[in-house]
Amino acid sequence: MKEYKTLQVSPEKEGETITECSTFGWQLEDTREVYNETQEILGVDEKVTAYGSFMRGFTGNDGKVESRVRTRTNITHYLSMRFSRDTSMKRYSRLVQLENEFYNPPAEPEYLPLKELKLLRQPVHLKKPIGGTVMNVIVLIAAIVAVAYLLINESTRTVGWAIAVDVIALVVAAIWTITIACSWKRYVRIHPNEDTINAEIEKENEAAAKENEIIELENKQIEKQNEMIKHEFETRESLLKEVCEILAENGIEI
Numbered sequence: 373m374k375e376y377k378t379l380q381v382s383p384e385k386e387g388e389t390i391t392e393c394s395t396f397g398w399q400l401e402d403t404r405e406v407y408n409e410t411q412e413i414l415g416v417d418e419k420v421t422a423y424g425s426f427m428r429g430f431t432g433n434d435g436k437v438e439s440r441v442r443t444r445t446n447i448t449h450y451l452s453m454r455f456s457r458d459t460s461m462k463r464y465s466r467l468v469q470l471e472n473e474f475y476n477p478p479a480e481p482e483y484l485p486l487k488e489l490k491l492l493r494q495p496v497h498l499k500k501p502i503g504g505t506v507m508n509v510i511v512l513i514a515a516i517v518a519v520a521y522l523l524i525n526e527s528t529r530t531v532g533w534a535i536a537v538d539v540i541a542l543v544v545a546a547i548w549t550i551t552i553a554c555s556w557k558r559y560v561r562i563h564p565n566e567d568t569i570n571a572e573i574e575k576e577n578e579a580a581a582k583e584n585e586i587i588e589l590e591n592k593q594i595e596k597q598n599e600m601i602k603h604e605f606e607t608r609e610s611l612l613k614e615v616c617e618i619l620a621e622n623g624i625e626i
Contacts, residue, residue: 374456376401381451389453395612396471397619398455408448415442461622470615483598486591490580495570498563501555508545508552515541 377398381389383405390400417440461467518538562569619625 373459375459376454376456378452378454380406381453383449383451386451386453393455395615396457396474397461397467397622397624398457401454401456403454404452406448406450406452410446410448412444412446413441414444416440417442458622461618461624463618463621467615467618470611470618474611474615481601483601484594486594487587489584489587492577492580493573495573496562496566498559498566500559501552504548504552504555508548511541511548512545515545 379389379393386403393400458464515538518541
């Protein structure tokens with residue numbers, strides 16, 4: 373017993389259609405070319421030419437009307453291709469199933485997202501900013517000396533680059549002083565409670581580590597589920613490979 377189907381394709385896709393259909397066991401029975409031309413009226417354009425007084429008196433009309441019909445040629449050109457396939461071939465139902473999957477591929481699988489691990493906090497170990505303080509004092513003294521020299525020495529008071537250098541030195545020294553002051557303030561505020569703070573951080577990290585162990589186990593389960601989803605998503609290459617095996621069992625070569 374045979375089944376039949378008819379496809380309408382453009383002439384340039386004739387060879388491609390025959391190859392694609394033969395992939396799933398279809399054989400070409402006949403081809404009929406259809407070619408039609410129809411004229412479609414798009415509208416009418418009118419042009420009015422007004423007459424002068426002599427022509428109006430001679431013809432009795434005010435002017436001449438010229439009409440032009442706008443048309444469009446519609447061409448219908450395709451091939452009607454009739455195919456047949458033996459429904460008694462081996463594993464016919466599986467072949468039909470694979471054909472349907474080929475022309476209606478499943479959507480790209482949606483994989484499950486992995487959960488994010490908890491971030492661990494670093495313990496606090498503050499040191500006295502002694503080195504920075506010493507360097508700051510040296511820079512500050514140097515800046516003050518430079519400004520004093522500028523004010524005392526009359527020959528450098530009007531030198532632009534010398535003034536600019538002193539101003540920059542004062543600004544840098546001021547910024548550095550503020551930074552060192554903030555470091556000392558933070559040290560004085562946190563250092564007495566450093567052990568307590570680190571104990572709290574360690575406790576939080578232990579709790580986070582336990583949560584991360586659970587999250588890692590859950591992520592492994594999610595990865596397994598994603599592998600199953602990936603396995604179920606049959607690629608087109610493996611699909612066509614099975615189709616070739618079915619056709620080979622039926623003695624059909626493509």
